[in-house]
Amino acid sequence: MATDVIGPDAKAKAAALNDGDVMIIENIRFYAEETKNDPAFAKELASMADIYVNDAFGTAHRAHASTAGVADYLPAVCGYLIQKEISVMGGALQNPKRPFVAILGGAKVSDKIGVINNLIEKVDTLIIGGGMAYTFFKALGHEVGTSICEDDKVELAKEMMAKAEAKGVQFLIPIDNVVATEYSADSEWKIVDSDDIPNGWMGLDIGPKTRELFANAVAGAGTVVWNGPMGVSEWANFANGTIAVAKAVAESDAISIIGGGDSAAAVEKLGFADKMTHISTGGGASLEFLEGLELPGIACLNEK
Numbered sequence: 001m002a003t004d005v006i007g008p009d010a011k012a013k014a015a016a017l018n019d020g021d022v023m024i025i026e027n028i029r030f031y032a033e034e035t036k037n038d039p040a041f042a043k044e045l046a047s048m049a050d051i052y053v054n055d056a057f058g059t060a061h062r063a064h065a066s067t068a069g070v071a072d073y074l075p076a077v078c079g080y081l082i083q084k085e086i087s088v089m090g091g092a093l094q095n096p097k098r099p100f101v102a103i104l105g106g107a108k109v110s111d112k113i114g115v116i117n118n119l120i121e122k123v124d125t126l127i128i129g130g131g132m133a134y135t136f137f138k139a140l141g142h143e144v145g146t147s148i149c150e151d152d153k154v155e156l157a158k159e160m161m162a163k164a165e166a167k168g169v170q171f172l173i174p175i176d177n178v179v180a181t182e183y184s185a186d187s188e189w190k191i192v193d194s195d196d197i198p199n200g201w202m203g204l205d206i207g208p209k210t211r212e213l214f215a216n217a218v219a220g221a222g223t224v225v226w227n228g229p230m231g232v233s234e235w236a237n238f239a240n241g242t243i244a245v246a247k248a249v250a251e252s253d254a255i256s257i258i259g260g261g262d263s264a265a266a267v268e269k270l271g272f273a274d275k276m277t278h279i280s281t282g283g284g285a286s287l288e289f290l291e292g293l294e295l296p297g298i299a300c301l302n303e304k
């Protein structure tokens, strides 16, 4: 372990390495040059090596010195993890086994606009759950009570639903919900239909009819991509929707891809991880990949 990154200790230890040895350097993000992708810093890093192997998918959406810059000075290839990430996710996007079902959840529409836009061009069914759904409810003219809702995205939600219809994409949103009086783990709760959310109540999970609707859509899928929980899955009373979807994906014969972040954590916590084809190790990186964006840490490689 070197006590620095491109300093005398790292350089001396790198020069003394024998075949089969591994040197670990200090946390490179302690250096501002890393995140600034400083070319001189990247060149110094490269000077200690013969070849660059990037296997950090979780940071591949960053153009930093160690994730992209160094490739300007060395032959650059990916490791087995990045290879798996791009072959499984890339394969699903380019040539999916159909029907192709995408399930998107999580708190906000604004975080997932790019993903919705890209996936709507490719999928047969698009399922929206989680806090995101309430912006779509509002677009349909429903009252959403105190649910999380992005008023400035209501028009966009309308456009996305119209686009899905024009493309013949089946668009599923919750038909019932678990609503609560306050945003807390032990709040009073009840189940209501989506056009019947009472004043002063907030939707914190999908309801039982929706769990069945979504599970049925997943059951016949050839490929499933899932990103974002169906409710506030951190709290037991509002985790049932996420559990039901995780179970349906695990039980289906589909190629199943779980975007990183909270959905990956939920699948692992519930013990379904070994039933999934692929659980991405990148949160932000997998979202950008699913948006169809080029990731700098992958674009810079000569061989992938």
Ligand SMILES: Nc1ncnc2c1ncn2[C@@H]1O[C@H](COP(=O)(O)OP(=O)(O)O)[C@@H](O)[C@H]1O
Pocket: 105, 106, 107, 108, 111, 130, 131, 132, 148, 203, 204, 205, 227, 228, 229, 230, 231, 232, 233, 234, 260, 261, 262, 263, 264, 283
């Ligand atoms: N109905 C809801 N109301 C408020 N927050 C929600 C709701 N559904 C899900 N969330 C929250 O969304 C967060 C996860 O969203 P996000 O970060 O987009 O997912 P991911 O990390 O899987 O991409 C969780 O903290 C969860 O509690």
Ligand SMILES: O=C(OP(=O)(O)O)[C@H](O)COP(=O)(O)O
Pocket: 058, 059, 062, 260, 261, 281, 282, 283, 284, 285
């Ligand atoms: O944990 C990570 O990303 P993730 O939260 O998107 O999975 C990576 O380390 C990227 O971190 P960054 O957002 O600080 O560049």
